[in-house]
Amino acid sequence: GAVVSQHPSRVICKSGTSVKIECRSLDFQATTMFWYRQFPKQSLMLMATSNEGSKATYEQGVEKDKFLINHASLTLSTLTVTSAHPEDSSFYICSISGGSDQPQHFGDGTRLSIL
């Protein structure tokens, strides 16, 4: 069965709207979560690494004030795209790790379309 639940699977909204994407670990405590973004016809690029109880580490070029990550518990991480614009339209995927040498599990992704 699924280990990671990512919700919603698809979002269509107007420009300027803030969108929250949830990533839940269903079977184990997730000490580390990763958020990736995938533009059409491109590969997945890491946006940020989130460790439970501490601030997320963002990759170069990713605006931390625009992409808010909250890893408040060992089973839930959220990515909020604030004041989304059409250029933020993308496929966002989370992955969950139980720690070093533990299997990493990917969510099914969220297709975000900003009109």
Next chain:
Amino acid sequence: AQSVTQLGSHVSVSEGALVLLRCNYSSSVPPYLFWYVQYPNQGLQLLLKYTTGATLVKGINGFEAEFKKSETSFHLTKPSAHMSDAAEYFCAVSEGTGNQFYFGTGTSLTVIP
């Protein structure tokens, strides 16, 4: 630093023919290597992974890959392509299964009837 190069953004094979998707990696530490498949508008599904031990790894749906350290390669193969294999395939490298992944740019596989 780690990186992955997938040669060939598009590969077409006839149904029943051999599938070969190429992946070369760069890693400063012993790598963990992965192949994922992605169907349209879906997430990633793990095909197989190499962490330690046997260098020939067998995965789901008849796929396998061989870790060749001397060639820094981890090519994905399947003896006989099926129509359902048409998808996007990503090779990834990591320092450990719990660490961030670095993905290749992907290879789109088309299977011709």
